[in-house]
Amino acid sequence: xxxxxxxxxxHTVTSAPTxxxxxxxxxxxxxxxxxxxxxxxxxxxxxxxxWMRWVAIIGAVVLPYFAVVTANAVRPSQSGSIQPVTPxxxxxxxEQ
Numbered sequence: 100x101x102x103x104x105x106x107x108x109x110h111t112v113t114s115a116p117t118x119x120x121x122x123x124x125x126x127x128x129x130x131x132x133x134x135x136x137x138x139x140x141x142x143x144x145x146x147x148x149x150w151m152r153w154v155a156i157i158g159a160v161v162l163p164y165f166a167v168v169t170a171n172a173v174r175p176s177q178s179g180s181i182q183p184v185t186p187x188x189x190x191x192x193x194e195q
């Protein structure tokens with residue numbers, strides 16, 4: 100670049116906080132995973148015997164509480180910071 104020209108300032112957004120849609124999809128995925136484990140616990144109640152059956156019953160009873168609590172746990176909003184980045188000259192570009 101010429102000496103009289105200023106280089107453009109380019110900002111990076113990698114420090115931006117997670118979007119609300121991404122946060123919600125993570126919480127939904129976590130909830131559905133826990134409820135899937137609960138369904139498996141219900142099925143295992145009919146297959147297992149002894150103390151393992153009791154573990155499956157307790158899992159089927161307790162997991163909905165934890166699934167709902169984690170699904171409703173919204174991350175606190177964080178203010179993202181934008182940091183300037185100095186672009187490097189493209190040495191591979193052909194001059195026109």
